[in-house]
Each structure stands twice: as structure tokens, then as C-alpha cells.
Amino acid sequence: MRARLPMMIQDPEISQTDVGRMVEDWIGLDQEHYLDGPVTPRIALVDLDPDTEALRPAVKFQPPAGSRTLGRYAANRNAVESRAFIAVSAFATVWRTVKLFEEERTLGRTISWGFDAPQLLVVPQAGWLENAYYERSSHSLQFFAFDAGNKTIYTSLSRDIVAHETAHALIDGIDPDLYDALEPQALALHEGIADLTAMLIAFDSGRLTHAILDKTQGRIDVSNAFSSIGEQFGDAIARGPKPGFLRNLHNDAKIDPRHEEIEPHALSQVISGVLYELIVDMHEHFKDVYAPRFGGDRLKASGLALAVAAKLFQRMVLRGIDYLPPGEVTFADFGRAILAADEASPGDRQWGAKLRARFVERRIVADEATLDVRTNFESPPVGAVNLQGLTDSEWVAYRFADGNRDLLGIPADAEFEVLKRVVVDGRVQAPEQTAAQMSKRAQPPAAGEPADGAAAAGDTTPDPDSGTPFRELLFKVRWSQVEDNPPGFDPPQRRVQTGTTLVIDWNGRQVRALQRPINFEERRSARDAVLSDLVDRGIVEICGPEGPAHGAPSPAGIDAVATGGILRVKQTARLLHVVQELDA
Amino acid sequence: MSDLIVRAYDVRFGDAIFVSVPDMENGQLVERTILFDFGNSLGTEGGADAVFEPVIDDLIARLGGRPLDLYVMTHEHLDHVQGLFFSAKTFNKRIHAKQAWLTGSSDPHYYDGNTHPGAKKQKIAALAAMRLVGARLTAAQAASPFVGSLLAVNDPKATADCIDFLRTQLTDPGGVHYVDRTTDLGPLWTGPGTIELLAPEANTADYYGAFKGFASGLGKLGIESFDDLDGIAPTSPPSAPPSGVDAGAFYNLLDVRHGAASTLLEIDQAANNTSIVLLLEWKGWRLLFSGDAEKRSWRMMDARTQLAPVHFLKISHHGSGTGLPPDPILEKVLPKPAAGQPVTRRAIVSTFPNTYRGVPDTKMLTSLGDRVQVFSTRDEPHHPFVELRFPDTGPG
Numbered sequence: 001m002r003a004r005l006p007m008m009i010q011d012p013e014i015s016q017t018d019v020g021r022m023v024e025d026w027i028g029l030d031q032e033h034y035l036d037g038p039v040t041p042r043i044a045l046v047d048l049d050p051d052t053e054a055l056r057p058a059v060k061f062q063p064p065a066g067s068r069t070l071g072r073y074a075a076n077r078n079a080v081e082s083r084a085f086i087a088v089s090a091f092a093t094v095w096r097t098v099k100l101f102e103e104e105r106t107l108g109r110t111i112s113w114g115f116d117a118p119q120l121l122v123v124p125q126a127g128w129l130e131n132a133y134y135e136r137s138s139h140s141l142q143f144f145a146f147d148a149g150n151k152t153i154y155t156s157l158s159r160d161i162v163a164h165e166t167a168h169a170l171i172d173g174i175d176p177d178l179y180d181a182l183e184p185q186a187l188a189l190h191e192g193i194a195d196l197t198a199m200l201i202a203f204d205s206g207r208l209t210h211a212i213l214d215k216t217q218g219r220i221d222v223s224n225a226f227s228s229i230g231e232q233f234g235d236a237i238a239r240g241p242k243p244g245f246l247r248n249l250h251n252d253a254k255i256d257p258r259h260e261e262i263e264p265h266a267l268s269q270v271i272s273g274v275l276y277e278l279i280v281d282m283h284e285h286f287k288d289v290y291a292p293r294f295g296g297d298r299l300k301a302s303g304l305a306l307a308v309a310a311k312l313f314q315r316m317v318l319r320g321i322d323y324l325p326p327g328e329v330t331f332a333d334f335g336r337a338i339l340a341a342d343e344a345s346p347g348d349r350q351w352g353a354k355l356r357a358r359f360v361e362r363r364i365v366a367d368e369a370t371l372d373v374r375t376n377f378e379s380p381p382v383g384a385v386n387l388q389g390l391t392d393s394e395w396v397a398y399r400f401a402d403g404n405r406d407l408l409g410i411p412a413d414a415e416f417e418v419l420k421r422v423v424v425d426g427r428v429q430a431p432e433q434t435a436a437q438m439s440k441r442a443q444p445p446a447a448g449e450p451a452d453g454a455a456a457a458g459d460t461t462p463d464p465d466s467g468t469p470f471r472e473l474l475f476k477v478r479w480s481q482v483e484d485n486p487p488g489f490d491p492p493q494r495r496v497q498t499g500t501t502l503v504i505d506w507n508g509r510q511v512r513a514l515q516r517p518i519n520f521e522e523r524r525s526a527r528d529a530v531l532s533d534l535v536d537r538g539i540v541e542i543c544g545p546e547g548p549a550h551g552a553p554s555p556a557g558i559d560a561v562a563t564g565g566i567l568r569v570k571q572t573a574r575l576l577h578v579v580q581e582l583d584a
Numbered sequence: 585m586s587d588l589i590v591r592a593y594d595v596r597f598g599d600a601i602f603v604s605v606p607d608m609e610n611g612q613l614v615e616r617t618i619l620f621d622f623g624n625s626l627g628t629e630g631g632a633d634a635v636f637e638p639v640i641d642d643l644i645a646r647l648g649g650r651p652l653d654l655y656v657m658t659h660e661h662l663d664h665v666q667g668l669f670f671s672a673k674t675f676n677k678r679i680h681a682k683q684a685w686l687t688g689s690s691d692p693h694y695y696d697g698n699t700h701p702g703a704k705k706q707k708i709a710a711l712a713a714m715r716l717v718g719a720r721l722t723a724a725q726a727a728s729p730f731v732g733s734l735l736a737v738n739d740p741k742a743t744a745d746c747i748d749f750l751r752t753q754l755t756d757p758g759g760v761h762y763v764d765r766t767t768d769l770g771p772l773w774t775g776p777g778t779i780e781l782l783a784p785e786a787n788t789a790d791y792y793g794a795f796k797g798f799a800s801g802l803g804k805l806g807i808e809s810f811d812d813l814d815g816i817a818p819t820s821p822p823s824a825p826p827s828g829v830d831a832g833a834f835y836n837l838l839d840v841r842h843g844a845a846s847t848l849l850e851i852d853q854a855a856n857n858t859s860i861v862l863l864l865e866w867k868g869w870r871l872l873f874s875g876d877a878e879k880r881s882w883r884m885m886d887a888r889t890q891l892a893p894v895h896f897l898k899i900s901h902h903g904s905g906t907g908l909p910p911d912p913i914l915e916k917v918l919p920k921p922a923a924g925q926p927v928t929r930r931a932i933v934s935t936f937p938n939t940y941r942g943v944p945d946t947k948m949l950t951s952l953g954d955r956v957q958v959f960s961t962r963d964e965p966h967h968p969f970v971e972l973r974f975p976d977t978g979p980g
Binding site for chain 1: 829840879906911
């Protein structure tokens with residue numbers, strides 16, 4: 001059964017001023033069950049009253065009936081601040097973001113949540129705060145509301161914010177170590193990718209894309225509604241002049257090696273900024289490519305160019321998360337992971353070269369050679385192993401890892417853990433194939449098209465026959481290392497995680513990539529800085545294995561437990577919950 | 585020769601710090617007296633009220649019928665304010681003071697009008713959160729007595745009675761002053777020595793951190809008045825999860841959202857950080873009385889004042905890890921002596937075990953030994969106080 005789901009085109013302000021309409025429809029994919037709520041096996045709305053915490057009545061599902069072939073929820077699309085619409089729109093946006101990650105041409109599989117349970121809970125009106133967050137421990141996305149002047153801002157009505165928080169949940173499912181990292185760039189990566197996901201979900205709306213490109217004369221290399229994340233929210237919480245965004249991807253933030261930023265939101269702008277430049281490069285390129293189809297008009301070609309660039313960018317960047325090694329990683333590791341995923345697949349190589357240059361310009365790496373990766377090479381043990389056994393059997397997996405410590409970089413004396421193996425069934429589309437599929441959507445909407453017409457559905461699932469299929473196995477092994485804390489720190493040492501990702505081409509039985517962090521030891525001082533900051537600001541309280549002082553959890557919910565003189569810090573990604581200090 | 589005396593009474597988990605400063609008046613040696621706080625926690629052995637009687641007896645005897653020159657209420661927590669009220673009510677024993685300095689935010693008019701809008705918003709949110717999580721916290725006491733202590737210390741109603749007593753019965757109406765770092769102390773303290781307030785800031789909103797408890801977001805939209813708080817009832821969980829939602833995950837969600845204990849801890853820390861932190865300088869000695877200031881307040885002091893080494897520190901918050909300044913600030917206040925030089929600086933901690941989990945942090949207190957001699961009200965459990973002397977010859 002399929003369902004028509006109304007969702008916000010952008011936050012209410014942008015939708016109204018830039019697009020001229022609030023809502024578009026998205027056709028949710030086949031599900032065995034749609035329950036009142038909305039509730040499906042993987043995503044469930046839990047509509048708690050923000051004042052009393054009482055569970056509010058679920059929004060009723062109306063199955064297909066008569067000539068209506070799509071199911072729908074009983075939400076009034078003309079009342080976007082109604083409880084029912086907020087619930088359905090949040091649900092649709094979460095789901096659409098999930099599907100964007102899971103598309104065959106992107107990650108090519110169903111992603112398991114980071115909390116080891118099947119259902120992500122979504123609380124659309126979690127309370128009254130200037131915030132929204134993903135929280136692993138409660139398996140939930142929580143969207144708050146707040147008053148700003150004479151209006152109420154519902155974060156769950158912001159497409160950007162819902163997509164951003166859903167991305168945190170998805171990233172946690174793909175690489176849970178980022179959630180527990182001490183490395184400031186790892187936390188910033190979580191945030192940066194979430195911001196870029198918000199941008200991709202904006203690109204996924206044909207209506208929004210056309211409206212914004214109209215406004216910018218077909219350019220995205222200027223600040224615009226794509227590069228601005230959380231516009232209404234950013235303006236509402238601003239204490240001074242309204243900036244027009246919470247964060248701007250169109251920025252020139254660089255790494256300052258003399259004084260590296262450790263606040264994850266601020267630092268994230270370096271990685272989101274450098275990757276935004278990449279999509280700008282792609283967009284300009286495809287405008288040139290497609291302009292002849294539009295009589296040489298680059299402005300008219302800008303919609304199709306953006307649709308193709310977005311899908312290419314989406315595949316490159318999100319597959320980079322798959323290729324990251326486990327544990328503490330940096331922007332440079334992510335850059336290498338993107339390049340490895342890209343170079344291991346068929347396609348042109350021009351974007352890798354651009355990315356290398358941009359990473360150097362932003363001082364993420366000193367030179368382009370640092371980002372060099374080796375892909376698609378033979379390895380006798382990989383050629384010999386039974387891949388199905390390696391996937392299904394813990395015994396085979398551990399035996400393989402133990403017998404190939406040199407290949408995987410596992411220290412001889414390290415106890416290691418083989419993570420759950422992941423099989424990717426993906427598809428690489430050439431730009432032309434993407435263009436063929438996107439070209440219908442890339443046309444401006446026809447005059448007189450009905451407000452809730454199916455043309456606005458935005459279902460861009462690739463044609464099953466389009467592109468080159470591939471299957472790869474992600475084999476990840478992780479171990480911990482003990483390193484010194486800053487001088488005078490108690491306890492004197494801490495345990496940090498590191499590891500290796502081995503990507504195997506299932507059919508070719510080759511190594512697609514073998515990824516290890518490149519500067520793990522050198523980054524100890526950055527991890528020191530984060531730890532000292534957390535302790536000095538009172539955000540974490542270090543406790544023994546018996547638990548924190550006062551009988552209460554750490555104020556920020558970040559665990560810092562010392563056992564036998566060695567500290568282990570977890571759930572540092574809760575730092576990302578904070579948008580800004582109130583009245584700071 | 586006469587000494588400045590710091591006497592920390594053993595009130596179990598609380599503070600009662602008496603200071604006697606020698607002075608000359610009409611050619612006669614007299615003493616000026618200051619009492620920092622008097623109270624202890626409820627809920628556990630650390631809050632036994634019987635300990636108040638010998639302390640009030642000793643204070644009355646020590647004062648010999650004279651009033652205190654100054655009473656300082658460092659902050660609005662029961663373990664700092666309960667003693668004088670309780671002694672008057674239960675034992676009918678009381679002392680008087682020429683002046684009482686109370687934290688600026690305890691002024692009944694502090695939140696009036698639009699003087700401190702940020703602080704008012706935060707305070708209302710905190711009180712709303714207290715009410716909303718009240719039922720769960722009360723239930724949690726059975727599982728953890730430490731939660732009971734936190735609840736008792738932060739009980740706004742019980743604390744209000746004690747502070748009312750300080751306002752109305754400890755001193756004459758003109759003797760009550762609500763102070764913060766910006767208060768002009770010139771007319772209030774004319775000597776001996778000098779007094780400087782390093783904290784709190786006038787705007788207490790600054791003491792609420794970035795991490796608001798989940799429950800603090802559950803307050804009703806639009807509550808702008810303390811009176812409206814009465815409309816808030818403690819919440820109770822819904823009876824059943826929605827159809828199709830895993831029940832375990834649903835109830836877990838509610839539990840995590842409430843984060844009752846962590847919300848209370850945030851409220852507790854914010855109040856601690858409103859502590860009056862007072863620097864007394866006399867004959868070259870520098871003595872710092874820090875109430876229950878926690879790291880956030882220390883950082884703000886460091887940013888807004890010139891912190892310099894002191895000869896004496898009243899250790900914050902009963903020896904908790906969070907009451908100790910961050911290392912760089914600690915080095916400014918209590919620098920380690922040069923290699924081979926003896927440790928001459930001194931500190932007192934007023935504490936009692938098993939009241940707040942992990943407080944006192946004995947490991948942390950021990951680690952201070954290389955920069956300061958630490959004296960505790962628990963050093964001699966059957967002795968009613970620990971006392972340090974500072975001769976008028978100065979530190980030399």
C-alpha cells in the first residue's frame with residue numbers, strides 16, 4: 001500500500017515568501033501497514049501533549065477506497081499549525097530523508113538504527129524550547145516549539161530541521177562511533193553531514209528548487225535558501241540582527257592550525273562549507289553541459305543541472321560515511337573516504353580532483369597527496385574468503401580478522417571487535433541516466449497544475465534498469481587504544497576507539513578500499529582539548545564505575561567513567577543538542 | 585598580638601563559617617564578626633538538626649550579647665540558610681546582626697518588572713520543571729537517598745521560610761542588603777580590612793548553562809508569572825503506548841525525556857552558582873569565601889575579575905568536584921609552591937559523607953595537598969568546629 005503524505009516545502013516563512021505555497025505531497029513507498037499515528041514499523045509518531053505529556057489521539061489513517069488508490073492521513077493541509085498536520089508533515093519529512101539515504105544509487109540498503117531497535121520514535125511537539133535533537137538513548141527525534149514575538153515556531157514544521165535531525169539518526173546507524181567521539185572533527189562531521197542532508201532534502205523538492213533558482217538567477221554560489229539552514233529558527237533565536245539562517249553552508253571557514261575550533265557547530269562549517277563548494281562546482285559544470293538543451297540558456301538549464309548535481313553529490317558524500325573507518329576520525333579521513341568510495345566506483349574522476357584542491361584551500365590537509373587512497377586492488381586473503389560466510393558467521397569474521405591483522409592494521413596484542421557486516425546493493429548512475437530521470441521534475445511546474453498534484457511528489461527513486469548495479473561488503477573492525485590524558489588530569493589515561501574499514505567488491509572479489517585514520521596519534525591534543533573543555537565547563541562529571549555523583553546522570557547526559565585509572569567518554573554527540581546558550 | 589580567626593562549625597552537610605576580625609575602636613581592641621551561612625541538608629544523616637543547638641549556643645557565647653557585624657547568606661539553599669530559623673523556632677535561641685547581606689536574586693523584587701527578564705525566564709522554567717518532575721523525583725527517593733537530599737536542598741518553600749526569617753528577624757529592616765558583584769560596598773563595610781565581592785553577577789541568567797533539562801521544556805507556553813506556576817501539576821505517564829509502538833521503547837522515551845534527576849541537578853548547580861563569593865583582605869592576608877560556587881561561576885569570576893593568589897579558601901560546595909575551580913583558575917587562586925618550598929596556604933571544607941553521592945570528593949581533596957593544606961570539619965568528628973588563625977603580623 002502507498003500513501004500520499006503532505007509535508008512542508010520549507011519552514012513556514014521560506015515556503016510562504018519564496019515558494020508561495022506551504023505544502024507539497026510526497027508519495028510514501030509501499031508499506032505493509034500504515035497505522036494511525038502515523039506509525040509504520042520503522043518510524044512512529046508519538047504525539048505527546050507538550051504541556052501535560054498526555055498522549056494525544058493518533059492521526060487516523062484512511063486506506064485507499066473507491067477511485068482513490070493512495071492511502072492518506074486525516075490532516076488538513078490548509079492548517080499547517082494543526083496538531084495533525086504537524087505530525088504528518090514531520091513523519092513524511094523523516095521518511096523522505098531516510099529514503100534519500102537508502103536509495104539504491106546512494107547507500108543501497110536499509111539502515112539499522114544506532115540504538116539496536118527497529119523503530120525510530122518522533123515526538124513532533126516535545127515541549128517548549130529553542131531546540132530539536134536526535135537522542136540515541138530514547139530512540140527518538142524530539143522537536144520543540146517556542147514563542148518568538150507574536151508567533152510560535154514549531155521546529156517540526158521546518159523541513160531543514162527535521163531532515164537535519166533525521167540525518168543524525170541515520171549517521172548514528174551507519175557510524176555509531178561518531179556519536180561517542182572525543183575528536184572535535186568527528187562531532188563536527190555529524191553536524192556538517194546533517195546540514196548537508198537538509199540541503200539535499202531541499203533539492204529534492206522540485207517546487208522549492210525552481211523557486212529559489214528563479215530568485216538567484218540560477219545560481220547557488222551565493223547565499224540562498226539551500227545554503228541557509230534553519231532560516232526561520234535562526235532569525236527567531238537571534239538576539240541581535242536577524243542573520244537569515246542558523247548556519248550558512250556558503251562560507252569560507254577554514255581550519256586554523258594555531259587555534260583549532262572545537263565547538264562542533266562552528267567547526268562543522270568547515271566541512272559543510274568545503275562540500276558546498278563541491279556542489280557549486282558540479283552545478284556550474286552541469287549548467288554548461290545541459291545549456292544546449294535549453295537553447296544555450298544556462299538559467300533554464302540550472303534546474304536540471306542542480307537535480308543531477310544533487311544526486312551525484314548525494315552519492316559521493318553519503319557513501320563516504322560508509323567508507324569511514326570506525327572510531328575517532330577527522331575531516332581528512334572523511335575526505336579520503338569520499339574519494340575511496342568514488343574512485344572505487346565507475347564514473348568520471350573530475351570531482352575527486354576538485355575535492356582535493358578544496359580540502360587544501362580550507363587547510364583541512366596540507367597537500368593533496370595526503371588524501372591519496374588505493375582502490376580496487378587484489379588481496380589474496382580477500383580473494384580466498386567465503387564472502388557469504390564472512391557476512392553471516394561471527395566465527396568466520398573473527399577468524400578472518402585475527403588471521404589478517406597486518407592487512408587490517410590491528411595491533412598484535414589488541415582485543416578487537418568485528419562490527420556487523422553490511423552488504424550494499426547499489427547502483428551507479430551516469431549523469432546522463434540521472435538527467436533522463438530527473439528531467440521531468442526539472443521542468444517548471446505547468447500553469448494550472450493542481451496544488452496537490454502528483455507532479456510535486458518528488459519521488460525520485462531511480463529507474464530499476466538505470467545505471468550499473470554493484471554489490472559490496474563493508475567489513476569493519478574496531479579496537480580501543482589507551483592514550484594519556486593532559487598532564488595533571490585525573491585519571492591519567494583514557495580509552496579511545498579506532499579501527500579499519502575493508503570494502504570488498506562482492507563480484508570481483510577485490511578490495512575496493514582499505515581505510516584507516518591517517519593522523520590518529522597526532523590528533524591526541526585535539527581530543528585533549530575537547531576533554532578539558534567538557535570538564536572545565538562542568539558539562540561532564542567524571543565518575544567511577546558506580547555512577548555519577550548526586551545520584552543523577554551527568555548534566556549533559558555525556559558519560560565519563562573512570563575504571564582502573566582509565567577514562568572512557570561516551571555520548572559526546574549530545575553536545576550537538578545545544579543550538580546556543582540561552583541569553584549568552 | 586591578635587589574630588583573625590576562621591571557625592568552621594561542624595554542621596554536617598552544610599556551612600556555618602564564623603570569622604572574627606580584630607579591630608581598634610577608641611583605642612580598644614575589639615572584634616568584627618561575620619557569619620557565612622548556617623544550615624544543613626535535610627533527608628539524610630548529613631542533615632541532622634540536633635547539630636544546630638551546640639552551634640547556636642557557641643555563637644551566642646562567642647558574641648557575648650553583641651550582634652554580629654555581618655551575616656552573609658551565600659545562596660538560597662537549605663543547607664546554607666536553615667540554622668538560624670530552626671534555632672529560633674525550635675530552641676528559642678537566636679542571635680542578631682547589624683547587617684545581613686543576601687544574594688541579589690533573593691530580593692523579593694528581583695524579578696519585578698523587566699529588570700532581569702532572562703533570569704526571570706530561567707527561574708520560572710526551573711520552578712516549572714521542579715513541579716513537573718516532582719512526582720517522579722519523590723518516587724525516586726526510595727531508589728536513591730541522594731535524590732532526597734537534592735530535593736530537600738532545593739525545596740523552594742522550605743527555603744523561603746528560612747530566608748524570610750533572615751530578612752525580617754535577624755536584623756533591622758535597614759540592615760538587609762541584597763548584593764552582587766556590582767554593589768558598592770563602601771557604605772556597608774568600613775573595615776577592618778577590605779571586602780570585595782567576586783560573585784554573583786547581577787543577572788543570574790548567566791548561571792544557567794546550555795543544557796536545560798528535558799523536563800524544563802515541558803513548561804506551559806506563556807508562563808511569565810510566578811503565580812501561574814500553581815497551575816502546573818506533576819505529570820503522570822500515559823497508560824498505554826500508541827498502537828504499533830513498542831511499549832518498552834515508549835516508556836523508555838518518557839523516562840529519558842523527564843530526566844528528572846538531571847533537571848534537578850541543573851537547578852541545583854544554577855543556585856550554587858549564584859553564591860556570594862567574598863574576598864576579605866586584612867593585614868596582607870587574603871581570604872576567599874566561595875559559598876557553593878561551581879565551575880561556571882569560577883569561569884565567570886575569572887573572566888570578569890582579577891583573580892590572584894589567596895592565603896585561605898573556603899572550599900566550595902562541600903568538597904565536590906564541581907565546586908573546585910578549573911585547573912588554570914585554581915592555579916591563579918592557589919598556585920603550587922615552587923619546588924622545595926612548603927605548602928603554606930590553607931583551606932577549609934565543611935562537609936559530611938553519604939549525603940550527596942561522591943561528595944566530598946576525597947580523591948580531589950587529597951590531590952589539593954600539593955598546593956594547600958586542607959582542613960575539614962570532619963577531621964575530628966567529635967569536635968564542634970575547626971579553627972584557623974591568621975596573625976596580625978601578616979603572611980610575612
